[in-house]
Amino acid sequence: MGKYEGDPVWDDVVPIPQDDGEGALAAIAYTDEYAEAMGYLRAVMAAKEYSPRVLDLTEHIISMNAAHYTVWLYRASTLLALNSSIPVELEWVNNVALDNQKNYQIWHHRQILIDHLYDSMSSDPAALKSLAESEVAFMTEMFNEDSKNYHVWSYRQWVVRKLDLFDKGEIECIETLLRQDVRNNSAWSHRFFVVFSNPKYCTPGSKATEYDPKIPGEILDREIEFAKAATFEAPQNQSPWNYLRGVLKKGGRKLSSLECFAGEFVKIPEVGEEDIKSSHALDFLADVWAQKGENEKADKALTLLGDKYDRIRKNYWDWRRTSLK
Amino acid sequence: MTFLRGKKQRVRFVRRAVAGHDRPNNQQIEQPELCSQGRSDTLDEIFESLFPFVLPGKTASMIPDLFTTLPPIRDLLHTGSSQVQDETIQECLPFLSGLKLDIECNEHGIPHLDRKKHITFLHHSLRNLPAPFVAADASRPWFFYWALSGLVAMGEDVSQYRERLISTLAPIQNSGGGFGGGNGQMSHLAPTYAVILSLIIVGGAEALDIIDRKAMWKWLGALKQPDGGFQMCVGGEEDIRGAYIAAVIITLLNLPLQLSKESLFWSREATLLTNLPEWISRCQTYEGGVSSRPDAEAHGAYAFCALACLSILDDPHIIIPEYLDVPCLISWLSARQYAPEGGFSGRTNKLVDGCYSHWVGGCWPLIEACLDGPSISSGDHLSAPLTSVGHLYSREGLIRYILCCCQEQSKRGGLRDKPSHNSDSYHTCYVLAGLSSAQHKWHFNTSATKTESSGMLTAAYQWTSDPILEYSQIFDEEDRVNTWHPIFAIPEGASERARSHFESKGGF
Ligand SMILES: [Zn+2]
Numbered sequence: 001m002g003k004y005e006g007d008p009v010w011d012d013v014v015p016i017p018q019d020d021g022e023g024a025l026a027a028i029a030y031t032d033e034y035a036e037a038m039g040y041l042r043a044v045m046a047a048k049e050y051s052p053r054v055l056d057l058t059e060h061i062i063s064m065n066a067a068h069y070t071v072w073l074y075r076a077s078t079l080l081a082l083n084s085s086i087p088v089e090l091e092w093v094n095n096v097a098l099d100n101q102k103n104y105q106i107w108h109h110r111q112i113l114i115d116h117l118y119d120s121m122s123s124d125p126a127a128l129k130s131l132a133e134s135e136v137a138f139m140t141e142m143f144n145e146d147s148k149n150y151h152v153w154s155y156r157q158w159v160v161r162k163l164d165l166f167d168k169g170e171i172e173c174i175e176t177l178l179r180q181d182v183r184n185n186s187a188w189s190h191r192f193f194v195v196f197s198n199p200k201y202c203t204p205g206s207k208a209t210e211y212d213p214k215i216p217g218e219i220l221d222r223e224i225e226f227a228k229a230a231t232f233e234a235p236q237n238q239s240p241w242n243y244l245r246g247v248l249k250k251g252g253r254k255l256s257s258l259e260c261f262a263g264e265f266v267k268i269p270e271v272g273e274e275d276i277k278s279s280h281a282l283d284f285l286a287d288v289w290a291q292k293g294e295n296e297k298a299d300k301a302l303t304l305l306g307d308k309y310d311r312i313r314k315n316y317w318d319w320r321r322t323s324l325k
Numbered sequence: 326m327t328f329l330r331g332k333k334q335r336v337r338f339v340r341r342a343v344a345g346h347d348r349p350n351n352q353q354i355e356q357p358e359l360c361s362q363g364r365s366d367t368l369d370e371i372f373e374s375l376f377p378f379v380l381p382g383k384t385a386s387m388i389p390d391l392f393t394t395l396p397p398i399r400d401l402l403h404t405g406s407s408q409v410q411d412e413t414i415q416e417c418l419p420f421l422s423g424l425k426l427d428i429e430c431n432e433h434g435i436p437h438l439d440r441k442k443h444i445t446f447l448h449h450s451l452r453n454l455p456a457p458f459v460a461a462d463a464s465r466p467w468f469f470y471w472a473l474s475g476l477v478a479m480g481e482d483v484s485q486y487r488e489r490l491i492s493t494l495a496p497i498q499n500s501g502g503g504f505g506g507g508n509g510q511m512s513h514l515a516p517t518y519a520v521i522l523s524l525i526i527v528g529g530a531e532a533l534d535i536i537d538r539k540a541m542w543k544w545l546g547a548l549k550q551p552d553g554g555f556q557m558c559v560g561g562e563e564d565i566r567g568a569y570i571a572a573v574i575i576t577l578l579n580l581p582l583q584l585s586k587e588s589l590f591w592s593r594e595a596t597l598l599t600n601l602p603e604w605i606s607r608c609q610t611y612e613g614g615v616s617s618r619p620d621a622e623a624h625g626a627y628a629f630c631a632l633a634c635l636s637i638l639d640d641p642h643i644i645i646p647e648y649l650d651v652p653c654l655i656s657w658l659s660a661r662q663y664a665p666e667g668g669f670s671g672r673t674n675k676l677v678d679g680c681y682s683h684w685v686g687g688c689w690p691l692i693e694a695c696l697d698g699p700s701i702s703s704g705d706h707l708s709a710p711l712t713s714v715g716h717l718y719s720r721e722g723l724i725r726y727i728l729c730c731c732q733e734q735s736k737r738g739g740l741r742d743k744p745s746h747n748s749d750s751y752h753t754c755y756v757l758a759g760l761s762s763a764q765h766k767w768h769f770n771t772s773a774t775k776t777e778s779s780g781m782l783t784a785a786y787q788w789t790s791d792p793i794l795e796y797s798q799i800f801d802e803e804d805r806v807n808t809w810h811p812i813f814a815i816p817e818g819a820s821e822r823a824r825s826h827f828e829s830k831g832g833f
Pocket of ligand 1: 678680742
């Protein structure tokens with residue numbers, strides 16, 4: 001006898017078996033336990049039942065298959081309908097998330113929970129502060145497992161906007177991660193978001209790829225210095241080079257303002273062998289020189305990239321050469 | 326050797342001057358000073374232990390050293406990222422260098438596509454799945470799409486699956502529109518996409534007509550968000566997959582563009598497409614790539630969703646530059662290809678993975694069409710654009726990565742992420758799609774006299790392909806796979822047939 005079939009709590013429910021169609025393709029050989037639980041879920045969903053026993057049922061199914069979006073969404077509706085304790089739910093979700101690193105659904109579920117919780121505490125700064133702290137602590141735990149987890153980072157961007165975490169604390173968190181691995185591009189990308197979407201000084205709705213005249217000069221200087229320092233640690237790390245280009249574009253500054261800096265990694269003497277410590281510096285200088293009209297130097301840089309330092313991208317470098325004329 | 330496989334295609338030799346860009350001269354590169362200090366010890370040891378066994382001349386003349394040597398510049402600093410990157414090079418090098426004695430290679434050091442094994446693998450993936458596959462219970466329709474598209478690409482007839490596919494899919498459609506991951510599951514755009522493409526692949530009116538188009542249209546109206554994007558399911562997350570899939574559904578099923586009255590945002594002016602390209606534009610990041618939603622990190626799969634969605638809405642050379650910073654995007658896209666591996670990574674400082682052969686590789690035909698502009702057709706023949714940028718990535722690198730590193734060697738067959746991973750049907754599908762894209766040139770055509778079709782969103786039906794034929798072709802002709810539509814990722818021709826089927830119906 002199944003778990004639910006023999007349980008008086010579920011006496012009144014007639015499970016709905018799965019209709020798989022004739023000769024179903026790629027039919028999954030479910031365990032009896034899963035098949036039974038899903039039969040009861042279909043039944044409660046058909047009856048639009050939102051009750052405490054639905055929370056038990058969905059928890060049971062999620063323990064067998066955490067990638068089941070329908071179960072998560074139905075659970076969220078039930079929680080809200082029952083006015084259940086969100087902090088208790090968050091606690092439980094933390095454990096599920098740690099066991100299911102690649103799961104998509106958990107993060108959306110969490111978003112629904114925080115949205116709801118936020119509405120109930122939006123006038124209580126102390127409560128919001130402690131919520132922010134516990135969210136950050138949990139994400140830090142997730143990053144210990146995989147510091148480039150795309151779902152966690154996307155969720156983090158959402159939390160930063162929701163709880164207005166565009167502050168020093170957030171930047172310090174990123175710096176901790178970058179100290180562990182300066183090549184963590186997710187952390188760089190998050191930093192760009194935190195710095196250049198801060199509602200305190202940014203133009204609302206300014207896109208990541210466009211100039212925002214409202215960014216204060218000292219913030220641009222700070223970000224440029226930060227990225228430069230990281231570049232010296234590992235010149236062939238592309239993350240800070242992309243970051244620098246992004247900062248210059250946001251700030252409306254010329255690439256040539258960093259010509260000297262990029263030149264630190266590129267020595268091309270009139271005669272003799274060149275000394276290239278970073279192909280990204282060479283790429284950067286090619287753009288600087290092209291913008292200044294020094295096409296011969298730019299062409300030389302792009303040729304070196306295509307023939308020697310980044311040959312897999314030769315077609316791309318050659319295409320860049322054709323646009324010099 | 327025959328260049329034509331089954332169907333009529335124009336034979337076109339790519340001039341060596343263009344194609345040759347993929348073939349660097351085989352000179353040995355001197356290590357710049359910083360880098361020779363910076364070489365990681367483990368890698369160097371592995372490297373030296375490998376190469377004494379190489380027959381002189383074998384790798385030197387047949388496999389360009391680009392694919393057998395370490396990158397010319399490597400930093401001293403070790404971090405988690407560089408550690409796994411070094412390990413990846415380590416696991417790929419023996420496959421790229423033709424050092425796996427049990428694998429038979431051609432004179433370019435490249436093994437055959439093990440078609441028979443991969444075909445068997447995909448057929449098996451449609452049989453009953455054991456209990457651990459319960460994790461795929463909400464994504465089962467993807468298995469149909471991955472297997473069917475992969476099988477057709479390898480020349481298999483999949484009409485044998487038509488009836489069973491129809492009876493499998495009918496119970497997962499919901500009366501409120503759309504398909505769920507299984508019977509009794511909520512409608513969701515991801516399985517709906519897989520279902521529609523699968524039905525189109527097997528084709529035939531009885532397959533296409535199981536889709537309730539009117540309910541689908543109403544459901545899409547409910548998913549539309551005021552900022553222009555789409556939720557994946559009612560109450561679910563909004564991301565760029567939703568934008569791409571919604572556009573795919575609207576155009577393939579020839580749905581009306583106006584919002585259904587059920588939509589929360591109904592107004593006389595608003596349509597399903599209102600602010601959609603603007604929303605996509607907000608997903609481009611400072612790196613040039615595209616993220617799953619505004620504020621997140623650039624990622625290869627989402628770049629494809631963005632470019633393909635835009636290319637459904639209008640001609641690529643018109644709409645892509647209107648909404649994306651193209652030079653910045655190309656720079657980022659190009660940086661996804663690594664050497665010596667030859668494959669693509671999905672993000673900056675992440676590892677190569679076979680599935681990006683499609684997600685990143687599939688961006689190139691759209692970008693190339695964007696740069697080239699359309700071919701003009703007048704009467705029977707097409708005239709290519711006056712100048713073509715050619716291929717902006719290394720086709721040779723990608724083909725080498727796919728054929729050398731992504732094929733499961735055991736009896737099991739199938740294709741994979743990288744040598745240390747098992748094959749699965751997801752990777753089998755998208756690695757083959759990438760291989761096809763590297764073997765063919767796509768043209769976006771506009772007719773000189775533009776005849777308006779009865780429907781909307783016709784841009785996706787103006788693509789034609791040619792096999793790329795070179796004097797120095799590195800793969801054997803028998804390893805060319807069939808073409809996939811550059812936007813829908815299904816066998817060429819299938820989307821046109823489906824679209825005209827639905828067009829012929831007029832309304833619902
Ligand atoms: Zn993959």
